[in-house]
Each structure stands twice: as C-alpha cells, then as structure tokens.
Amino acid sequence: MALFERVERFLDSLIPPSDEVTTLVKRGEALLSAGDPDGALRAAENALSAAPLFLRGVQLRADALFAKGDAAHALGVLTDASRERALPPLSLARMCEFAAAIGDERRAIDLATQTRARTSDRDPKTARHLLNAARSLLASGAHAGALQLARSATVVDPKLGEAWLVLARDALSRGDQGQCGRALERAIPSLDAANGALNREAGELALALGQLAVATRHLRRAWLVGDQEAIAPLVLALYRAKDAAGIERLVSEAQGTLGELARALVNLGAGDPSARLALEAAHGASIPDALWPLALETTLAHAPAVAERWAREAPSRSGAAAVTSLSIVSEGRTDLDPLAAHAALGAALTDERTNGIALARYRALLAARWQHKLGELLDDLAALARTTPALESVERELRLRRRELDEPLRVALLGEFSAGKSTFLNALVGATVSPMGVLPTTAHVHWLRHGERSARVVDGRGSSVVCTIDAAPAVVERARESEAGVDYVEVNWPAPRLARIELIDTPGFNAGDAAHERAVRSAFAMADLALWLFDARQAGKMSETGPLQEAADGGLPVLGVLNKIDFVKANELTQLATIVREGFKDLAPLVTSVSAKEALAAQLVLEDGSRSDADKQAAKLKLVTSGFASLLAWIDEHLVAQRAAWKHLRVARRTATVLADAERRLDESAQSARRMDDRRDALLAMVTVLREQLPGVLSAVRREVATVLIEQLKGLERRDRARAADANVLATDAAAEVTWRVRQKALTELRGGLSELERLAVEAGVVSVESSALVTALVVQSIDHAAVEGARDAASGTPPFVVIPSDPFAALEHAVLRVERRDEGADQLVRAAIAVAREALASYAAPPITVAR
Secondary structure (H helix, E strand, O other), X not given: OOHHHHHHHHHHHHOOOOXXXXXXXXXXXXXXXXXXXXXXXXXXXXXXXXXXXXXXXXXXXXXXXXXXXXXXXXXXXXXXXXOOOOOOHHHHHHHHHHHHHOOOXXXXXXXXXXXXXXOOOXXXXXXXXXXXXXXXXXXXXXXXXXXXXXXXXXXXXXXXXXXXXXXXXHHHHOOOHHHHHHHHHHHHHHOOOOOXXXXXHHHHHHHHHOOHXXXXXXXXXXXXXXXXXXXXXXXXXXXXXXXXXXXXXXXXXXXXXXXXXXXXXXXXXXXXXXXXXXXHXXXXXXXXXXXXXXXXXXXXXXXXXXXXXXXXXXXXXXXXXXXXXXXXXXXXXXOOOXXXXXXXXXXXXXXXXXXXXXXXXXXXXXXHHHOOOHHHHHHHHHHHHHOOHHHXXXXXXXXXXXXXXXXXXXXXXXXXXXXXXXXXXXXXXXXXXXXXXXXXXXXXXXXEEEOOOEEEEEEOOOXXXXXXXXOHHHHHHHHHHXXXXXXXXXXXXXXXXXXXXXXEEOOOEOOOOHHHHHHHHXXXXXXXXXXXXXXXXXXOOHHHHHHHHHHHHOOOOEEEEEEOHHHOOHHHHHHHHHHHHHHOOOOOOEEEEOOHHHHHHHHHHHHOOOOOHHHHHXXXXXXXXXXXXXXXXXXXXXXXXXXHHHHHHHHHHHHHHHHHHHHHHHHHHHHHHHHHXXXXXXXXXXXXXXXXXXXXXXXXXXXXXXXXXXXXXXXXXXXXXXXXXHHHHHHHHHHHHHHHHHXXXXXXXHHHHHHHHHHXXXXXXXXXXXXXXXXXXXXXXXXXXXXXXHHHHHHHOOOOOOOOOOOOOHHHHHHHHHOOOOOHHHXXXXXXXXXXXXXXXXXXXXXXXXXXX
C-alpha cells in the first residue's frame, strides 16, 4: 500500500464522519432491527463509500451480512478492519460469534481470549456475543470450545445468567454437583422472570440437585408465563417435595385425565394400594408428557411391573429403554452370567432413575446363580476380572482356585518335631515312604500323590528333577547345597488311598530351624485340611497354640490326633484325651487317639508274605488296638466321603482372601485414576492460563520487533555513505539481532508456566519425558512467527496490529480430552459382584465331625 494511501486512511480514522454518514448508519441499524438485512447492507455500503474506516459502518456491514447468513463474509469484513486498527472488545466478540457460526472453533477461542484481555469493565453487549458464539459451538458439537466461550462470557459480564446456566449444565453432565450448584447460584439472580425457557432450565437444574424449593419457584414462574414444558418437571418437583396441595392446584386447570393420573400417582406414593388399580388401567402411550417423569419414578418405586409394562407400550419415551432392560433380568433368573447381565442392564445402570433397582436385580441374580455353586462363582468372577485391567493377577488366582476344586483332597500332617508325623504318614500309606527318626529328619515338605513309584525334587526356582524314590535323598542333598535350595519333594506311590487323598508331610515346629518353619507355612498354602499330631508324652503344650492359631488365621481347617499312645498307660489315656480335647477344641478338635508306630509295624507284617498266619492275625489285632483301624474308617467316612465339602470350604476361604486383594486393587486403581484425573485437570487449567497469556506476549513481540526495526532502518537510510547493498545486509543483521533479543525476553516471561506445563503433561501421561520439550517448541515457533511478522511490518512500513495466533496448545489439549475417564459404573458392578460372592462364600462350612470309635 502506498504511503499516501496509508496516510489518507489514517486521517480518515481520526476525522469524525459527517452527519450524513452517521445518519446513514443509524438508518441501517434501524432497518437491521426491523428485520431488513438487505436494506441495512445498502445503507452500510453507502456510508462506507464516504467514510471507509468508519468503524460503526464496518460493524453494520458485518452484522447485515451475518443476518443474511453469510458469516464467513462478515468475519472477513471485520478481519480486514483489524489490519487497519486495534478493534474494541465488542467488535472482537462479534468476530468470535461469526467464527463460531462457521465452525472455526480455534479462531473463536482465540478471539474470545483477546476480548477478555481488552475488557476492563462489565460489558453486557460484548458478553452476549460471546454467549451466542458458545451456543453455536454447542449446536455443532464442539463442547469443549463452547465451554471456554461461556466462561469468557461470565468474565466479561459476571451477571450474564444464561452463560452461568451453560456452565451449570456442563458441570451436572460431568457429575460435579458442587460446581453445578455454584454456577446455578450465580445464574439465578440475573434471570429475567418473564423468560420462561431460562427459568425452566434453572428449575430443572435445581431439581437435579435436589433443591426442591428453588426448582419449584423457577418452574412455577416459567409455567405462569406460558411455558407448557415446565409442567412436567414442576409436577415432579412438587411430588418430591410431598406438596399434594400444590399438585392439586397445578392439575386443576389441566384436563380430567391429567388430574386423575396425578392424584393416583400421588396416592400410590403415599402408600394407597387402591391407586394401583387406576394406574394399571392406563396405557403407557396415553400418559400425558407432563406426567411421564412422575409416573415413571413413582411406579418404579411402588409398582415396578406397571412401569415395565408402560415402558414396553411406549418404548420411545424418556427412560423407557432403561425400564425395559430391567424386565430382562427378572427376579429368580440364573441363566445370565455377570457380563451378560451387565449388558442386559446397560441402559438401566446408566439411568439414575433405575440404577438402584438394576443394581439390586444384578445382585439378586448373582446370589441365586451362585447359591451352592462354587465352580460357577469362580468361573464368573474370573471372567469379570478379565474385563478389569486392575484385576489381571486376581483373574489368575481365581482360575487356580477353580482348578483346585477338581483335584484330590490335600491333607497336611502338622505337629511339633518328633510328634510322629512321618511314621503316621507311612502308616496311612502302608509303606515306608517318608523319613523317620528321633531327630527332626523331615527337613522339607514331602507331598505324597497317587501314581507309579517315583520322586520329583522341586527347588526354590521352580525347577525339578525326576528320579527314583531311592535316589531322592541324594538329589535332595545336591539341591540343598545349591543356591536354589529345596522347595518340596513330591513322591508318587500306588497306594489306593492316595487316589482320593493326597498327604503332605511337614517338618516339625520347635525344631530350632527357621527354614523348617518356613517349609511348614508353605504347606499351609498347599493343604485343604490338616491333621495336628499331639505327642501323647507331652500333649497340649502352650507352644502348640501359636502354630494352630496361625493356621486358623490362614483359613486352614485343622483336626487333632493324639499319637504315640503306646507311651501312655491305659488308665491315663482317657484323662489325657479329655484334657487335649477341651484345651484345643477351637483350634484342633480331637478326633481320635492312635499309635502310628504300632500301626505301621502291623501293616508291614501284613504286607510281608513270608510271615505266618499267626503273625498276621496278631498284626490285625494290633492294628485295632493301636486305634488305626478306627482311624482309617473315620478317614473314609469323614474325609474321603466328604471330600467335596472340605474342598469347597478351603477354596471358599482362599477365594475370600483373593477377593479382599481384588477390593484393595480396585481401591488403589480408583485412587490412581483420581490422581491422574486431577493432574489432567491441572494440565488443562495451565493450558487455559498460558493460552490467555500468549496472545498478549505475541502481540508485544510483534510490536516491539516492528518498532525497534523501523527506528533502526530509519537510521540506516540517513547514512548516505552506505550503499544500498550494505544497507540490506545491515538491515538483515539488525532484524536477526532484534528478533533474537525479543524472543529471549518473551521466553523468559513464559518460562515458569511452560516448565510447569511440561511437568504436568508428563505426570498426566499425555507425553513422555523425552517428548515433553515439544510443548515448549510449539510456543517458541509461535514467538518466532510473531517476530517474523514484526520484521515484515517494519519492512513494509505497516503499523503493527494485534496478532491472532494459531494455538500451540491445541494438540496437547486434544490429547488430554481424548483420554477416557475411568468407568466407575463398571467398578460398581465388580464391587457388587464381590459383595455377593463374599456372602456366598461365607455359606460354606466344615461338615459335621464325630469322634472315631
């Protein structure tokens, strides 16, 4: 543009327009108000032909184009004007509204930010344009941008109630009732009593918050000014407030059917059973819209079958899908697993009106499905855990518990050292398969299972060596000398009893070896049931109480056996057994008294084919007198025959521990998710702060670069001795120096906020530590761009103007908003399933035990 033309325009902007131009603009504004945008546009063009820079005429032209539906052209008119001068806040807000109308969310947000920065006092007109822009973005689905514009509107005019209502509605949709209540409180004082739509919206928000008095006041106000849509929420508010007289007054002016239904609903809510007859006669599609919310809520609470029928009859009505999904999961149904039930109840679980009922039916379904069905409970819980990332390890544990149900009963032999555990085990098997001796020779857990004779030595790393039983001691010794050590020794033996019960021989307590006690505790986890062997020579010692209490705390059922009775006189045995039975009835109920040593000797005789019939007859008698014959019969009756009951009891107790761990993991996951959400919210808040700060910084950069370079270029031009080429070189060097200096100054101003932004972005998991510098790099790029534009301004001689930058934070903000928030509804179902499972697991008890005869 030539210097003469720029000067001419500058003078035009300073010289007031003529009265004729002003009259033309006023006439155009009147035409626009009267609904004649074409006439207004002609008046604006006539005025601008005489005074091209008359801002009021420019604004009239843009408004007329916008009224004709040409928002893009209107935005272009004011954009051209912004290149000639710094526009006032009202014009910037107009541009924001135009940009939002064409769907340019980023431009609209930038313009709103500039509007806020230039507005020092309350400006209702400017705020109204920002609110209009917010509504345009809401209509186009740009929710996040619309909220930013609504917040900008409340800053420009804190008394703009409509903008506060937009923010309140958003807070309610996010479940933040506190924020919703605060925004509603700011909105209410400035609402026009004659505006039915706004009062209805305020009343509906108050109703959702449970503020019944506020809801009733504003809904009644909306209804009185003719807003018929306010009747439905008003009736609901009066019902929740138990204002029967208010409902009567409200429906008295309505049709007869409306009044009858309203009275029937109120009476049903008050507990009048006769009211149900009137409601059962009604058809779902015939219920007036004004009463539908009240009808649904009341019948769900007092007559759910009626609500479900109405929902089927009117499936398109609000809440009908949620109520219909309730009927899919009817009471007593057990064919749906938790995942199928969740899918069936999906609509009901997400609707606050039906959530409570849906959750109750979900729990009832699981309780009926899992009653006395531990295998199905474990399968269902494992499938449910698989859908929850925090419960990955829990799923594996549940699968292990499920497999345990189909395995033989595992019985651990416990007791202090030299209580005769290994001898007892050998007597049960009828062969010498476990170490015996006076010293604590059983140094490791020995696990006896049914199978062909062999042994497997498992070390501490889980590696194993298979060998013959005779070679096992040498393999164990080598493993003990290695770093891995020995975990347990598995012995396979073809004894028929082992096909039904597996035996676990353990080192003794009080052997003075910590490794032995660790091995015993590992057997606690392996066993389903334990037999504690009391040594008849010193039975009932206090030292036995600790290990037994530890087993009880771990959920391991323990029964007592008094061993080595061959060391006790016959007349003392009964008294000794009574003392042990009474002293340990809670920790290890005594079931029998035996001499394992005598029983093993008798069984070895019976197995020896070279012994005489007389010897074998004596051995049979000794088996009886040793108490072992009755013990073996007792084992068949109470352990073998009751295998499933003992197995279910132990697995149920182990599963209860797994579920306690699952709840802990859910709590930790929820806390972690809340912390992450807080970090992302803090990140978005910092983005907002920097986004508002950046336009001012960029404009200052552009102005400073242009101003300094213009002064330096003027100095170079006055140096007559400098050739043109040298002048160009000097100008380029000067531009580089000024640009670098101004750039560093701007970065220093933003450094604190940008460092905080990088830290928050890493903590929120949006970017990695390695890529966090890209956030600052985008801002530096915007500063460099502003500096280059300033240099161009200086070169062209154009006065610098306000920068409208591209948003360097847009990608970061989009990444944050794209992250899915934690599904608390899914957690709610998992926790409900765990609660039901706990109740089901608690129903498993030990089978009744009688003393062996």
